[in-house]
Amino acid sequence: MKFNWGNQHKPNLFTLLFLYFLIVLIVPLGLFSAYYALAGNTNQERYLMRQAMNMTTGDASTVAQALESYRHKAYQLSTNPLVVEILKADSLEAESSQSRKLYELLFTVMHGDIYLASANLVSNSGKVRVSTHVFPEVDDLRYHGNDWDMASIINQNSQVSPTASLISIQSHRIAENGRQVVASILRRVYDQEGTNLGYLVVDMYADALSPQVNSDHVLTDMLLVDTKSFYATSLVHPERFGSFDRFPALNTLDGNYTPRSLPSDTSIIAISPIRGTGLHLVGSLSSAPFFQSMENWLSAFSTTMIIGVVLALGLSYLFSRSIARPIKNLAKRMREVEQGKLESREVSSAISEFSQLEHSFNVMIKQIISLLDLTREEQAKLSEAERKALESQMNPHFLFNTLNTIKALARLHGEEDIYTITVKLGKLLRSSIDNRESEATLEQSMALIESYLTIQKLRFADKLTTEVYLDPSCKHIKTPKLIIQPLVENAIIHGLEPKVGSWNLSVRVERAGERISITVGDDGVGFPPDRLPDNLDELANSPHVGVYNVYRRLFLKYGRKLHFSLKSKEGEGTWATISFPDEEAIKEEMQ
Template identity: 45%
Template sequence: MSRSPIFTSLFSRLMFFFLVVMLIPVSVLGFSYLTTGRHAIINNLSGQSETNLERAALRLTQLIEGYRHKAYTISTNEDIIAVLENDEPQSMQQGMTRIYEQLFSIMKGDTYLATASIVSATGRVRLSTHLFPDQYDLRYQGNDTNPFFDLSRAGVDTASTITMRNRYVTQNNVFVFLNILRKVRNNSGDVLGYVAVDIFQDSISALPRGLGFSDLLLIDTENYAAYSLIHMDMHGDFSHFPELGSITFPLEAGSYVSESNIVSLIPIANTQLFLAGVTDTTMYQRNIDGYVAMILLVLAMGTILAGVLAYFFSRSIARPIDSLARSMHKVETGNLETRVAESDIWEISQLERSFNTMVKQITTLMDLTREEEAKLQEAERKALEAQLNPHFLYNTLNTVKAIAKLHHEEDILLITTKLGKLLRNAIDNRDAETSLQESFALVDSYLTIQKIRFGAKLNTVVELEDSIATTKTPKLIIQPLVENALIHGLEPKIGNWRLTIKAYRDLSDIVISVADNGIGFPDHLQYDTLFEPESHNHVGLYNIHRRLKLRYGDGAGLVIDSAKDEGTIVTIRIPLEDVSSSTKETE
């Protein structure tokens, strides 16, 4: 009574054991992934980072807008405009004390967090709540160093700019972090000078506190530079901040995740600045690694348990496998009568049936092979006999040549001599390659015969460059092209025939061309089909093309350029390096 393969198959037994062994570790793995998956952690951290970054951006925006308003107030103060319009040194002006009082009044409460400086367009008038910065002294600044140059070139609508390009350390050893520059105009709109409100580092030192960022960066998109608000000594281009490697320009608000960091971006309103919050995910990654280690431990325990169970299970299938192995060894020694009995395990019984079928097929194939070998020997015998025929023809031509010479038949003597050379070259199979000089000699023999046949009607030009005369190329790649040109191109043409055969060096290639003024190829003919084995009417072209590809690869080729009733040019191009290496090997 046959058993159902569902209960006796190897698959069903393996499935049972694997379910028992892997159920616990797979459950633990799935639970760990669902509860502490990296994806959920990253999403949570990204959302928290973006929320905190919005708080930091709000603080920075409020700070900038406050100082921007102070710069606006200074630039619109009538007394300050009058001083700049007079453009006289401070020592010569009246009421400078009142100007300074107004300046300090506007900056009240911020004199330790920022400095306000005023300079006329000529640099003659210079005012500041602190010691006037040297870089704002326009008397000694050219266009390339003038801090107000970009602002002065801006349009009428641009009254102020915010930049971090003019960072400097004051003489009181206070670090200036941010600059707000603004034009001062009179009622006519003329630029009288500039206001610079320089924000000290201390004013923004409290900005990152309580936000949980490992670093908070201020990015200047115009200068492609970044400045750390936590590590104040770190600033420069993006190469100084590897954590910015995951972001791309143009910058957009959002979070960018890398292997060890989350970088969140948000623009600062009405500026070219972006705020970037960097969250270090290393600690969270270590937690995930801990879960992975636990999963690996469970998998290791499951593997050990699976090994114990597999040991007992393998004993149930060892016997039929061993029997099959012994039978295979007998077949290896040549005993093709070997057969195996089928076991009660369904998969193994399939294997045993396949083995028996294979042995039968091997026996059949062996019989066919012996039959093919007999046929091959017969074909070789016939080929050896066929080789005698060309030699007989060659010897017969020698006899005709001797008789022609005896009777002074010069044309017959010349034809038989040249035909003998052609035939000798055709039956000489010792070398697969020959020199271009020998190939052209073969072409000369062929053309000599054809000139006797066609007379003055056939005009030929044969040119071989001396530098490549000894270069080796495959045999019989030129003469068939000449024969094709004569038979298919010139013979159907009425009038004089012109046939040109050339071989020359073109840079790193050898070029062989056969040109005629014959009837050309028909318009409907596609040249690519001439190089296909199915093109029975152009066996010679296919043969040459195929041998060139086999010998030189894609570096060589055969190109046909033909025009109806005008002629055809067939060009062979061979890489000189491949030809040189072939010549050396032959030598």
């Protein structure tokens, strides 16, 4: 028994499988958890920043549309001829038809917005004061005097050109009807000469903007910001308004009011301009719940990871053992066979491949036992055959000595024909019993034919005429021995001897490109076509064993590349044609 000491330090199959299963199960989980631990917070923050920016930008567009709508209403009223006429007259009686028409005009233009905004008209003297609601005291010019009250948008109108609208959030206050005013729009009223007659003010209540922004209630706050006056008002909590110092979240912007989103301590801040105005919308999204949810998720994932590792250990152990056990048993039996214990026993396995492996191993053991028995028997037969072969070598030796004696006597008595036959017969005999080489060149085969035909000519004299041709380029081609002589012998015995008259026999070896052609033809009696076999393998059980022997040996050498045909016409003769490739020429071309 041989021992491989180097294998003692190698891990066994069970250990390797166990480690591989663990790696396959745990590594993906580890990578997944590491990714979220390292990049999860960053990705979550980026997602929140994109979400806050998208929502703020969308709400800024909504606010811009609302402001533009009310600005258009202010323009319609401030340029209406009836409004210009009444403010120019600076007089309006409550019971007059002009008063009714003016109120009808105000309510028509503000139709559908009575609970969202109010329209207020006031002359420069303050004598004309008209409103869709209770006229606000802050816009009553009779009480303004020299007081600088920024809650009145009229005191802010110097900030814009005479013909433009002013949108302000500094007029934030509680209106007389109890509603929060979050923004005001001012238009001056001019006559045809360009004289300023008074003002039209549209006060927008919180309900005009609040329900339309942050409709999903995801943002914690939404600020309407005037970056020039550093004033802000909350659309989510309308009661919160004032300068920037009342809104710590705005400090995160650090004076940069370009559209963007950025993280704060516990929230995400996004700013977007309101189209057509000097205002901005600032959205605030609290990130604390999201990150808390992320931490909870990571905690749950870590717990799941620990449970998964424990399960992976158990499953890896079971799976590894189920695969390694049959291999271990098979290896044990192989070591027993190595020690000479040739015993086979059936072992079933739940895995079909291992079961097949066990079965194949058992079949192999049985075949080894059978081969050992056969080898012992063959060894005994080989010894017997060797003894007989040594004895049989004495017969050809005796026959050659006899032929040499006949040859010497023929030369002594001047019998040339007997001498020639003896020489040619010796060559034929030596070729047929020489087993040292299984192949011969075509030149050697044709020399053998010459010897055979010489004997036949001495036998039949001038009755037999032969034509033998060997293409010089075919001399070196090697083929199995004795492939032409049996065909020539068949041609003489079966084709020519039964014929009356002269006999003609042709043996030709020629080259056609990369193929060699051997043709043996005679003008003998021939035989009917129905006696020709459809398949040359049928000759194995026929009297023509010599032809089958030639065909079979050539087929074993050349396979399907061999062309072997027999043609015969009754009364005209028989032709045997063999064609096979010149393998040496083909190899040279490939090189």
